[in-house]
Amino acid sequence: MDTYKKITLSNGARLLLVPSPGTAAVTVQLLFEVGSRYESLKLNGASHYIEHMMFKGTERRPNTVDIARDLDAVGAEFNAFTGKDYTGYFIKLQADKFELAADMLEDMIFHSVYRPDDLDSERNVICEEIRMYEDNPMMFVDELMEQELYRGSSLGRRISGTVETMKGIGRRELIGYRDDYYVPSRTVASVAGKFDEAAVVKMMEEKFGARKEVKKPKGFRRFQTAKAGYNGVRFKIWPKETEQVQLAIGFPAYPYGDERMPALNLMSIILGGTMSSRLFLTVREKHGLAYSIHAGINPYQDVGGVMVQAGLAKDRVHQAIKLILRELDKIRTKEVAAEELERAKENVKGRLTLSLEDSRHLADWYARQELMVKKAETPEEKLAKIMAVTRDQVRRAAADVFKNRQMTMAVIGPYSDNKPFLRHAKTL
Numbered sequence: 001m002d003t004y005k006k007i008t009l010s011n012g013a014r015l016l017l018v019p020s021p022g023t024a025a026v027t028v029q030l031l032f033e034v035g036s037r038y039e040s041l042k043l044n045g046a047s048h049y050i051e052h053m054m055f056k057g058t059e060r061r062p063n064t065v066d067i068a069r070d071l072d073a074v075g076a077e078f079n080a081f082t083g084k085d086y087t088g089y090f091i092k093l094q095a096d097k098f099e100l101a102a103d104m105l106e107d108m109i110f111h112s113v114y115r116p117d118d119l120d121s122e123r124n125v126i127c128e129e130i131r132m133y134e135d136n137p138m139m140f141v142d143e144l145m146e147q148e149l150y151r152g153s154s155l156g157r158r159i160s161g162t163v164e165t166m167k168g169i170g171r172r173e174l175i176g177y178r179d180d181y182y183v184p185s186r187t188v189a190s191v192a193g194k195f196d197e198a199a200v201v202k203m204m205e206e207k208f209g210a211r212k213e214v215k216k217p218k219g220f221r222r223f224q225t226a227k228a229g230y231n232g233v234r235f236k237i238w239p240k241e242t243e244q245v246q247l248a249i250g251f252p253a254y255p256y257g258d259e260r261m262p263a264l265n266l267m268s269i270i271l272g273g274t275m276s277s278r279l280f281l282t283v284r285e286k287h288g289l290a291y292s293i294h295a296g297i298n299p300y301q302d303v304g305g306v307m308v309q310a311g312l313a314k315d316r317v318h319q320a321i322k323l324i325l326r327e328l329d330k331i332r333t334k335e336v337a338a339e340e341l342e343r344a345k346e347n348v349k350g351r352l353t354l355s356l357e358d359s360r361h362l363a364d365w366y367a368r369q370e371l372m373v374k375k376a377e378t379p380e381e382k383l384a385k386i387m388a389v390t391r392d393q394v395r396r397a398a399a400d401v402f403k404n405r406q407m408t409m410a411v412i413g414p415y416s417d418n419k420p421f422l423r424h425a426k427t428l
Contacts, residue, residue, distance in 0.1 A: 058108060137412040
């Protein structure tokens with residue numbers, strides 16, 4: 001696998017170079033340390049709004065068509081994404097078109113014009129996006145669960161904001177928020193694939209190293225489990241007439257960079273990360289109670305979560321919940337089999353190897369680590385930690401996370417009474 005080089009530009013922005021000469025492509029990605037958790041309640045949705053507006057036109061490329069036409073002309077892949085901790089933009093294209101990618105990202109990020117008509121139009125687009133998620137229970141249930149899991153914290157707010165908050169965000173507030181956080185100290189750029197190092201450093205310094213930082217931006221209020229009122233099960237019902245019930249069960253867990261993350265990752269794979277996992281075999285294959293069921297982890301800078309999500313037969317929801325909680329109890333009280341652990345380790349190794357053949361994933365792998373924990377591990381270093389995990393470490397991670405008083409459950413379906421669901425929690 002590939003090594004990388006970290007360079008600090010003259011203004012303090014970080015640049016990661018990840019050469020992969022076996023490809024004919026290059027990816028340029030920009031990550032900014034700002035997401036929905038940095039927003040005030042009034043500005044909830046601003047980070048995502050800004051991401052959308054970056055594609056609406058710049059001083060040199062006046063509208064969306066001009067941006068897309070330049071990139072489509074060379075067959076580029078491009079997109080953006082907003083999380084709770086970060087916002088990112090990337091362009092992947094032929095290696096000899098690198099300068100276009102760097103120029104385009106600089107133009108979009110620092111020279112977008114934010115015309116009032118475009119702001120109104122995109123506000124409406126985002127409101128429809130919000131409604132789309134609410135109308136799709138499979139997409140919405142994990143968001144609903146996190147709202148309750150992190151209740152009382154900005155982590156519990158939607159990345160998209162709500163229809164109400166979106167209607168209240170004005171142009172001046174949006175641009176002010178952007179200018180507060182799109183600054184060098186919160187910027188990580190990564191270039192991965194085939195490139196000439198000297199030419200890339202020169203271009204990235206020219207495009208992203210000259211902008212100065214006027215003031216230090218605000219951080220976020222750290223989430224502290226002990227002070228968050230976890231003294232019993234948290235539960236949220238989203239009443240909706242559906243034929244299939246969507247369920248999400250979550251627990252607070254570990255942040256990015258925590259030394260227990262390798263064990264937690266393997267635990268989630270054994271529990272529900274594959275089609276041969278415990279939950280899949282028990283709930284779907286043996287009992288036929290679900291079409292989809294899986295477990296996963298979602299870390300943030302100061303906390304994280306473990307979640308089980310399932311789409312369940314309406315008439316047998318409670319049977320399924322009993323089986324799920326039984327599997328959680330089993331993995332926290334008994335060591336997993338040596339063969340199970342070995343399969344999970346090989347699964348991580350295989351998926352990582354395949355994903356990092358793509359310059360897009362290489363760029364994201366290094367940039368995200370640098371942004372979240374201020375240090376990037378190579379794939380070899382990460383895999384060494386995975387391979388060193390023991391059966392007892394997996395059990396201890398499960399026991400540490402799967403605690404009754406920290407459980408959160410979200411359900412989307414034709415219900416109004418949460419009491420039948422809360423009874424299940426006592427069995428864990």
